[in-house]
Amino acid sequence: MHKVFVLILFLIPAAWSQADDLRSLENLERERARLIQTALDPHLDNVKRQQRLQHQARTMVDLERMVLRDDRLIGVKDPMVVRAFKHYDLTFMSHAAVEARLNIVDFWLQAQGLTTERVRAASVGFR
Numbered sequence: 001m002h003k004v005f006v007l008i009l010f011l012i013p014a015a016w017s018q019a020d021d022l023r024s025l026e027n028l029e030r031e032r033a034r035l036i037q038t039a040l041d042p043h044l045d046n047v048k049r050q051q052r053l054q055h056q057a058r059t060m061v062d063l064e065r066m067v068l069r070d071d072r073l074i075g076v077k078d079p080m081v082v083r084a085f086k087h088y089d090l091t092f093m094s095h096a097a098v099e100a101r102l103n104i105v106d107f108w109l110q111a112q113g114l115t116t117e118r119v120r121a122a123s124v125g126f127r
Contacts, residue, residue, distance in 0.1 A: 022073075022076070022078060022080060022081065024063070024066045024067045024070045024072075024073070025067050025070070025073060025080060025081060025084055026080075027063055027066075028060075028063040028064060028066075028067050028084075028091070029080075029084075029091075031056065031059055031060055031063050032060065032091075032093060034056060035053065035056040035057070035060060035093075035104065035105075036108060038052045038053055038056060039053060039105040039108070053104070053105060057094055057103075057104050060093065060094040060104065061094045061095070064091075064092045064093075064094055064095055067084075067091075067092075068092070089111065090108070090111055093107060093108060
């Protein structure tokens with residue numbers, strides 16, 4: 001019984017440290033979701049949308065730099081980390097958008113296969 005208790009005492013902090021290791025990546029994913037939500041929000045007028053997107057893009061740049069410099073993510077086999085680096089351009093959208101010479105929303109839309117022509121050709125209706 002004593003050995004089981006000691007084993008549990010060692011395993012719990014290890015699980016918490018793994019969660020702390022992913023915090024920078026989780027913050028980046030959360031901010032990316034907010035940026036996409038802002039871009040697609042039909043209730044915002046264009047001026048307000050552009051102001052929010054500019055602010056969120058600056059935040060994305062900072063968070064992406066934090067993740068890229070986060071040594072705690074090296075060698076982590078968590079599915080979130082593996083997926084983030086597998087889809088590098090979508091994880092680090094602001095940097096990839098600059099390299100592609102697009103704004104961040106246009107880059108995301110292009111990565112999803114959406115173009116102005118495809119959106120205009122789409123029909124509205126139920127499936």
